[in-house]
Amino acid sequence: MYRDSHGRTLEDYPRPSVAVDTAVLTVRETMEVLVVRGGSDDAAGWRLPGSFLHPGERLADAVLRSLREKAGVQGLSPAQLRVFDDPERDPRGWVLSVAHVDVVPAERLHELGDRAQLRDASAVGDLAFQHGAIVDAALAWLRDRYATAPDPAGLLHAPFRLRELHGLHEKVAGRALQRDTFRRVMLPMLESTGEVERGGVGKPAQLFRVRRAR
Amino acid sequence: MYRDSHGRTLEDYPRPSVAVDTAVLTVRETMEVLVVRGGSDDAAGWRLPGSFLHPGERLADAVLRSLREKAGVQGLSPAQLRVFDDPERDPRGWVLSVAHVDVVPAERLHELGDRAQLRDASAVGDLAFQHGAIVDAALAWLRDRYATAPDPAGLLHAPFRLRELHGLHEKVAGRALQRDTFRRVMLPMLESTGEVERGGVGKPAQLFRVRRAR
């Protein structure tokens, strides 16, 4: 039996509830985040999908489970942001929230029902449980990742034209990105498929995919 | 009374124990990290100082308390790294560990007793509870912060000579840093005190402190 320096066993320590809350980001015309309506509890505002951690469960698994149950969404690979630990944060009691972010192509989020919706992520308004702060952290995380690598979250289907990659990165960055510089920076991290796309007006474009090897 | 979508109350959820574990870093001849010997429990190897979270306590407060109790160290401003959530990580049971890092000047760590010691942080060896991984994350965090700003953790006492700052940053980076480039990069973020230090051999050096305003 484990006892600490004061003779207490592990069971003597009161324990907090531990929840995961996830900002599911996607990009269509702008960056958007998935919010859900509260359940049967008293704080029934809009919030991020989340769940309490089940016994022995990994955090990432709890995230995927909560997305499936609360929003009918197949999550991909959640990343941990940080723990929100304000004891007054949740009126229901002492709850630690481990904030996560997951990035999902918009096509996977088409039929959400009336308990879930997509909102503009950079003007998300007041969500319950300080979830606006999680969205802000998720946006910063995504911008950081997209600053140096081509579509690291895999939102585009390969093969894609450079114009499509450029537009995606502009939406994530929230500002215009120089077209020629963008091309020169990204090209070494892409590989051409050899094909060209001759769909619309203008010179046919090479098609690329993200280069894997290193 | 809160009930979730399955009618369970908050108390119906089994809860994990939540611990904080902290890599206390300092720099003398090299980067070092504080480790402590295990308590009365069965896994009595060397580990990072840590503690279970007390009811209603903030994580940062638990870190400062554990440093005081376990190592007699006055911590400063712990930063959160990430949560280690492997259910098999701790043989005592289901324990989430919120890893932290704190940076403390070496002078505050002189009298540690026989239950605490400083070890070379980049060759820390096997610690209990996967604490080696926390040390690695803490080192990466510190190197990242020292890459762009002069002594962000405040390890030097102002005023200091540029040579001292340069040496500190070299120890953190773990490699030689070009002296002239370092000077030109750091100067805009420093302010001269006007004084000169004429202690030893060579041309007297200007004394600086980190520039505060923005």
Added chain:
DNA sequence: CTAATAGTGTCTATCAGACACTATTAG
């Protein structure tokens, strides 16, 4: 032809790396 998109040439300003030089002190 024009409009639209793809892709390149090239100038400039900045900056890190590199090296060498000057400046000022102790002894």
Added chain:
DNA sequence: CTAATAGTGTCTGATAGACACTATTAG
């Protein structure tokens, strides 16, 4: 003087920003 440390001048190569140009298509 030499050794040691402080500080500067300057060249080079890489790169981001900027702008203009060429290339190729639809209609």
